Each structure stands twice: as structure tokens, then as C-alpha cells.
Amino acid sequence: MLPLVALLAATPWGDMAALVADPAVVEALRLSVVTAACTTVVCLVVGVPLAWVLARDDVPGGRLVRSLVTVPLVLPPVVGGVALLLLLGRRGLLGSRLDAWFGVTVPFTSVAVVLAQVFVALPFLVLTVEGALRGADRRRALVAETLGASPAYVLRRVTLPSVAPGVAAGAALCFTRALGEFGATVTFAGNFPGTTRTVPLAVYLAMDAAPEQAVAMSVLLLVVSVAVLVAMRGRWVGGLPGRGRTRRGDR
Template sequence: MTARPRVTVGTALLGAVAAAGVAVLVLPLVALLAATPWERLVDLVADPAVVQALRLSLGTAACATALCLVLGVPLAWVLAHDGLRGTGLLRSLVTVPLVLPPVVGGVALLLLLGRRGLVGARLEAWFGVTVPFTSAAVVLAQVFVAMPFLVLAVEGALRGADRRRALAAQTLGASPAYVLRRVTLPAVAPGVAAGAALCFTRALGEFGATVTFAGSFPGTTRTVPLAVSLAMDTAPEQAVAMSVVLLALSVVVLVALRGRWVAGLPGARAARSRRVAS
């Protein structure tokens, strides 16, 4: 019979602090659910303006996630190879959007792609293309704030992957492209799914960079977070209803991919190996 671990003062104090941490994260969500007008929720969400914003949010978040996958997976592969020079600096640059206030990211995007921006002025002069205050601007703002989540998740999966299979395939004459496509990527699929789930949910909730770079135009750039902000002054019940919808979508995505994204997070493989070894 296994003896129960003795509860000390330090352990009890640590548990109390941990409970306070859980309360900080959970109680605001409890308050949101308690304030939700459940009897009118369907009617509030079915409002044409809400449906329009929700459709735009889902579409732009899906496009941003696809673009992050195309750009982020190769970037994660580069970061996972410490033998390459400059990866430390590159990793620091990739993680900047995680700590940068989103509104600052929006200002930076505007200065880059605005009509007088570093690149935007040339786009308009040469091709007649204007990026800000369009749906494309929403996607770019979401990519800017969300891609680091995907890159770090995939990099962690690449570092934790067993490289012996890739080395064996190379020894047998397989090309680097074949090894990447048929050996490495299948092995890190949980990490890719983890990054994609986190990327999508982060893009779905993006606000600061979007409102600065894309504005808030109905049907074009007004995503659900922007609609929530506007509704707080004029229709608070509708704002609460939209907030619950965003919460539900985020939870559904994470729960649906739980087996994949938990397995793909950095450290999950090591923990699994320790359990097997014990």
C-alpha cells in the first residue's frame, strides 16, 4: 500500500497560491457565463451584424492560420537547427510579437504597408494596391500576432523528435526533401496541430493590431472582437453574447485537438518518455 505524501506547511501554502492562480484565470470566465442572457442568446447571436462579423472572423482566422503554416513551418525547421548561424537572433525576432503590445504591431504594419509606408507607397505607385483597411489587412495583422505560437510549437516538436529515422533515411540515399516530407513532418504532426490550434484561436481573438491597421468597417474589417468593443457601449448584452461565442469557439478548437496539441507542446515528448521509462 502506497503511503500518502505528508502535507507540510510549504506544500499547503503552495497549493493555496496555485488555487489563487486558478481563480484569477477561471473566475472572469465564470462571471462572463453568469452574466450571459441565455434565454436571448440565440436571438442576439443571430443578428445580421453579428453573423457578418463572425463569418469575417472565421474566414480571416482560417486564412491567417493557413499562411502561418506555409511560412511558419519552414521557419521553425530553421530555428530547430542550432548549427546554423544566427538562429539565436532569429528566434528573438520571432518571439517579439509575443511581448509587443498588439496596437504597436498595428502601427508597425501601417508604417510598412500604409499608403506612405516603406513598402505600401511602392505597392500603390507601381501596382495600385492598397493594403490597409481591407480584409487582407485583417489577415496580415492576425498573422503578425499569431505566427510565433505556431513557430515555437513546431520548433519544440522538431527538437523533441527522434532524429535517428531521418538519419537512417539519409544514409539509405533519400533526398532532404523526401526526408522532410515523409519522415520529419509526419513525426512532428502533433506539434504542427498544436501550433495551428493556438494560431487559429489567437487570430480569432486579435483586436489591437487589427483596429489600428485594418480599422473597423462592417463586412470588411469588423471582426467579432471589434464588434464586441463597439457593442459594450450600445448593446452590452450583445457584447456578452459575442464574447461567449468566441469563448465557445476557442474551447471547441482546443478540445477537438487536445490529443494532438498537448502531445506537440515542448516538453510533452520528454515527459512521455520518462513515464515509459519508469
């Protein structure tokens, strides 16, 4: 907590409103929120089915896939940005073909910001949802299957509603992680105002030119992140593995 105390102590509270209302800050915040929201949607679409697969013990190579999913957690974000650039850059493994065949350039665009955020934030959602699935009571799903329900129906109407708190918790973690992403973004997407300059990049630039504004933006990010986590607190606790309780009526 000491670094946060130091940050709050250095905050120019009297000028906070004016510093945050600066058009450049508003634009960076808007881009950060929009890209983080898009990242969360992409991670939900990709991550929830992936977590469901990893939660099954009969999937061949599940441990290997889980290890690969967690690599971005230990990989320096800037290395992830370099890897994305070598994959989707104009001379990259896939990027050269996208440019030659379709004229599509991914790096240094808002799409690149989303992809960089997805790379670093997806493991948070997958691991959280997988833990919720493993900790969920599977008896209802088994009963539904014995009554003739298809696997897709069981997943949609039984399994997912039971782990909704875990999915919400994973989405919250994914959103806040995407909101604060810096290394992969600056390497793969660049730092262009209105296109790729999110709040973390704006903070980095302001540290030399306008330190007070950098502190104000840092506090703004802190407030948004804490607000998201506080709003999801009940769902987070409910979605933790091992937190499920068996009611008397289910025994």
C-alpha cells in the same frame, strides 16, 4: 477562471439565440472565421519551414532569428498595428511604392486583417512546431539519410509526419489567437462592417450600445476557442516537447 465565471453569469441565456443570430453578428463571425483560417494557412506555409530552420543547431544567427520571431509575443498589438501601417500604409515604407506602381492599397481591407493576425499569431505556431521538432526522435531521419534519401524527402516523409501533432497544435493556437485579435486589427485594418469588423471589434462597439449583445458575442468567441482547443487536446499533448516515447521496436 473568475473572469470567465463572471462572463457566464452575466450572459443573457434566454435571449442568446436571438442576439447571436443578428445579421451583424453573423457577418462579423463569418469574417473572423474566414480571416483566421486564411491566417492559419499563411502561418503554416511560412512558419513550418521557419521552425524547421530554427530547430537546427547549425544555422548561423538562429538565436537572433528566434528572438525576432518572438517579438510580437511581448509587443503590444496596437504597436504592431502602427508598425504595419507605417510599412504598408499609402505613405509607408513599402505601401507608398505598392500604391504608386500597382495602385494597391493594403490598409483597411480584409487583407490587412489577415496580415495583422499573421503578425501576432505566427510566433505561436513557430515556437510550438520548433519545440516538437526538437523533441522528436531524429534517429529515423538519420537512418533515412544514410540510405540515400534527400533532405527534402526526409523532411516530407519522415520528419513532418513525426511532428504532425505539434503542427496541429500550433495551427490550433494560431487559429484561436487570430480569432481573438483586436489591437493590431483595429489600428491597421480599421473597423468597417463586412470588410474588417471581426467579432472582437464588434464586441468593443457593442459594449456601449448593446451590452447584452457584447456579452453574447464574447461567450460565442469563448465557446469557439475552447471547442478548438478541446478538439486538438490529444494532438497538443502529443506534440509537446519531451512527450515522445521510444517504443521497444525502435531501440
